Amino acid sequence: MPAYWMPILVTESLIQFDRVVAGYSPALMILNALTFNARVGEITLLIGPNGAGKSTVLKTLFGIITPRTGTVRFAGEVINGKTPRALLAEGIAFVPQGRNLFPALSVFHNLELGGITLPRALLKPRIEEVLDRFPRLRERAGNQASTLSGGEQKQLEIGRALLLRPKVLLIDEPSIGLSPKIAADVFQMLRGLADAGTTVLMVEQNVRSGLKISDRAIALEMGKVAVDRPAVELLHDPNLNRLFLGGAVA
Numbered sequence: 001m002p003a004y005w006m007p008i009l010v011t012e013s014l015i016q017f018d019r020v021v022a023g024y025s026p027a028l029m030i031l032n033a034l035t036f037n038a039r040v041g042e043i044t045l046l047i048g049p050n051g052a053g054k055s056t057v058l059k060t061l062f063g064i065i066t067p068r069t070g071t072v073r074f075a076g077e078v079i080n081g082k083t084p085r086a087l088l089a090e091g092i093a094f095v096p097q098g099r100n101l102f103p104a105l106s107v108f109h110n111l112e113l114g115g116i117t118l119p120r121a122l123l124k125p126r127i128e129e130v131l132d133r134f135p136r137l138r139e140r141a142g143n144q145a146s147t148l149s150g151g152e153q154k155q156l157e158i159g160r161a162l163l164l165r166p167k168v169l170l171i172d173e174p175s176i177g178l179s180p181k182i183a184a185d186v187f188q189m190l191r192g193l194a195d196a197g198t199t200v201l202m203v204e205q206n207v208r209s210g211l212k213i214s215d216r217a218i219a220l221e222m223g224k225v226a227v228d229r230p231a232v233e234l235l236h237d238p239n240l241n242r243l244f245l246g247g248a249v250a
């Protein structure tokens with residue numbers, strides 16, 4: 001492929017929301033004609049005040065919520081109404097907020113369950129691949145998930161999501177409950193994934209740390225885009241504190 005194609009490929013939008021209206025009941029729509037794109041191999045950071053609809057974006061993309069109107073596209077294809085299982089098979093993985101492991105089961109067993117839809121012959125090598133990426137999980141493979149530290153549990157959740165080699169990783173507030181040092185490790189790992197070609201769409205309240213590893217930042221306000229800018233630009237904006245760290249988006 002000629003080299004001049006590359007810039008076109010790397011800026012391609014993998015995820016496209018086009019005037020998406022979605023919510024939890026017909027009377028109360030949370031996403032209000034939301035339009036945004038997320039590009040291949042980038043980390044797109046969703047920020048904004050509590051209740052702005054950030055988690056709802058991820059749930060809509062993963063098929064937990066079906067848009068009332070508007071279209072959600074993944075790799076150019078409309079995916080409205082597809083189930084999470086179908087979307088997982090197409091390459092979308094979701095790591096929700098909070099703890100999402102089987103606490104009484106071992107690290108290895110948690111991984112096995114994450115790969116339950118894989119052909120049997122693929123499961124073992126894929127688990128090995130994840131354990132290669134997370135040496136700490138390999139050391140603790142036989143231990144109950146509940147005995148892992150918060151950071152290790154987050155690694156396990158991410159590792160489990162990576163078993164299917166997703167094209168997109170959706171991750172909601174990965175740093176919650178982690179020390180700044182461990183959160184920084186998780187962020188670096190996400191940056192590494194994106195650099196290796198996985199598209200990441202992340203919700204994160206820790207705006208400054210999130211921006212540092214992200215390519216693009218989208219601030220939501222009442223289910224609409226309030227700001228859509230390169231992350232580095234926003235990080236160095238003298239108004240950042242006032243805009244995002246002191247409460248609602250101006």
Ligand SMILES: Nc1ncnc2c1ncn2[C@@H]1O[C@H](COP(=O)(O)OP(=O)(O)O)[C@@H](O)[C@H]1O
Nearest residue numbers: 024030048049050051052053054055056057203
């Ligand atoms: N399962 C649910 N049922 C009804 N309302 C919900 C549900 N989840 C979230 N909401 C409401 O939707 C709005 C947006 O929520 P959410 O997307 O979680 O916001 P954010 O992640 O930006 O804090 C909030 O007003 C919240 O109360």
Ligand SMILES: [Mg+2]
Nearest residue numbers: 054055056203
């Ligand atoms: Mg949320």
